[in-house]
Amino acid sequence: ADSAASNAARDRNGQLTKPPGALGRLENLAIWYAGWRGDAQPQINAPQVIIFAGNHGVCAQGVSAFPAEVTAQMVANFEHGGAAINQLAKAFSARMDVHALSLDTPTADFTQAPAMSEAELLEALQTGWAAVDPQADLLVTGEMGIGNTTAAAALAAALFGGTGADWAGRGTGVDDAGLSRKAAVVDAGLALHDSADPLEALRCLGGRELAAMAGAIAAARHHRIPVILDGFICTAAAAVLEKTHAGALDHSVAGHLSAEGAHQRLLDALGKTPLLNLGLRLGEGSGAALAIGVMKGAIACHSGMSTFAEAGVSDS
């Protein structure tokens, strides 16, 4: 981040027509955003939402309440404008892009083999990197992939320790038996793969859409585009970057706390406090897209308000 810009933003914040600190977290969000944009009085004019979709071999283990065909059906729904994320992107004037990643070639079942080859991992990371518009000024990455809460749970366990039971959740709505299966499947994956290296954990246990999200979040940092993280799957993918290089997610804020089981645990491990807590557990970037509104409000106040001197208001 640009410390001259954050210092200038902090200085401006202190002069705005409000009691000190009265805008709460919005004030720190604005200063943080200003630092990454290198602009003490920034605007949000071009948010981008990118949805990555992938299929998962681990679905063969019965880990989802929905059949794998739903991934492609939902990609069509995204393309036709009918999903929740379409409405949220439109409501907050964000550009939305959809990338379906080799849906006809699911990853390998990670209880049997590494989910991806090195070439497949690299391709997914590159797709994510290239999907980011360098002119965007705020990024949300979302996902669709039947079975991907299981992949995310396995990845989180590999990155932060713990067992399947610690990280598996109900996803789209599995019953108790399904939840136990997910935990056992995660444990089997952890036992099979040597996943001490974060990128190797992503390759062996993750999936193409998780890798693409990690690639996009890394690209956003390169382009100085602040990121709003979505729920459990997005945060697990992003955590690969943080475990690879501490501080790699400093340009990212947690958009919301998902109702998906272990999202709080994952945010705690990353030291991120969510902006919203409304019980969403949909994925698609939906919680993060809703938080675009909070970011827009924060930046509108910071950059649009008058100072005490400009407004002729007594500041004490």
Add this chain to the structure above:
Amino acid sequence: ADSAASNAARDRNGQLTKPPGALGRLENLAIWYAGWRGDAQPQINAPQVIIFAGNHGVCAQGVSAFPAEVTAQMVANFEHGGAAINQLAKAFSARMDVHALSLDTPTADFTQAPAMSEAELLEALQTGWAAVDPQADLLVTGEMGIGNTTAAAALAAALFGGTGADWAGRGTGVDDAGLSRKAAVVDAGLALHDSADPLEALRCLGGRELAAMAGAIAAARHHRIPVILDGFICTAAAAVLEKTHAGALDHSVAGHLSAEGAHQRLLDALGKTPLLNLGLRLGEGSGAALAIGVMKGAIACHSGMSTFAEAGVSDS
């Protein structure tokens, strides 16, 4: 609320392309909103933000960190577009109106006399009622009034019991001595006035902008316009309606949890769970205005998403 519309909205919600419950609280917000609007697939096109400003005789007791002139200065700032609420109203495409209520004639110091005469109370309630645009489809009421956290604390204590120490907070930022003064001032007001009747409590301890907010919130119900409540002062004013007639705030949702001392206590007393919790304590309707974004997101999803049948997505 219109039960046919809420039932139809609940039915629609069950058919949308998402796992059941995956949009969390957004789903119930949409069904609630549909019921009040009498429309199972509603839109939010015309939110209205109304700011009421008043001055307070109790400022003579040294209860604020800012001088009373700031009320009029901030009204000018609202009119020139320089305050936080101007930026938030613009960010969420809300119409914004400002009503300055007899700023040159502060209410009486409630430690000495009733804050308002019956005629003054009635005039303020009517101003609030008349300020609501019957064509609005969502209402935020905000306030500005140096000294009004003290009036709101006294009102809350009269309505819900407890002492000044239970309800007084730091407002725009008083120090420990100021906080003790506020608590003692509230206790003096409670001792002086017989405030068993909620409207009489509003008259004796409240202020013109509080009464106007209550009038506006009542008018919104008449017009079937859902309301987003702001922080401590707005919620205290609204509570007068609920204490007068249980259920009178069923058309209202708590926009945020303010950092002002006793807002949580007040929301608990009303059984309202806030949409946002971002540490704001500015007033002006700012927290509620930020929550317009959440409401817009909820309604955009509910009314814009495709059903499983429309999208050709397998629903299990």
